[in-house]
Amino acid sequence: MMHFAREAVELLVQAATAWYFEGDRHGLRDREWMALRFLGRANRFSRTPSALAGFIGATRATASQIVKTLEEKSYLVRKPSREDKRSVTLCITAQGEKCLGQHDPINHVLNAVAALDTEECTKLRDSLRDILNNLDPTHHRLNARTCRDCMFLAERSPVTDTGKAPAAVEYKCRLYRVPISHEETELLCTSFECATARPKIDEHIDRARFAGQD
Ligand code: SF4
Known part of the structure; x- marks a missing residue:
């Protein structure tokens, strides 16, 4: 068993080389790609300079420099935060989205995983999630995950005028x-706290996701 585990970890490390590289690719260094990728997937609470710094494991000064670089390339704009007037929200531009879609160095890994069938892909995701959940947090940074993994996510089923709960499940952040919204449950959040297994919410989120696929 240990042999298979070691082999699997070696393969994972090889796949992760797409994340870290020397120099630049299409004009961006690996940390700049990491920042752009994160901001393209972050939820409304995490598109802030401090959340970005935490995610890429950098100081606020380094994160500000990265934001400046991405702004200069027109991949990013700062907007006043709707949640907190004293703060700014970092928003990816259409050009930033296009750059991620066309040139993100992790795209070839993403495409290879997407080529698996749905069951294999779901199994891979669940296995990786279990591994992360079982790791001692002092040995790695658990810095952003989706709502589905978070202890603060709860289902909410408001009663309608007819006195009946709606068919579609709704969620709230405690x-x-x-x-x-369902779409927001799939975005990354730096405030998440790891939840123990919640098969019911997982099942609802997956069912809605599969229903939305072509
Ligand atoms: S439920 Fe958790 S992951 Fe989702 S927005 Fe709230 S704190 Fe963030």
């Missing part, structure tokens, strides 16, 4: 005390 940390920020706001409703969370």
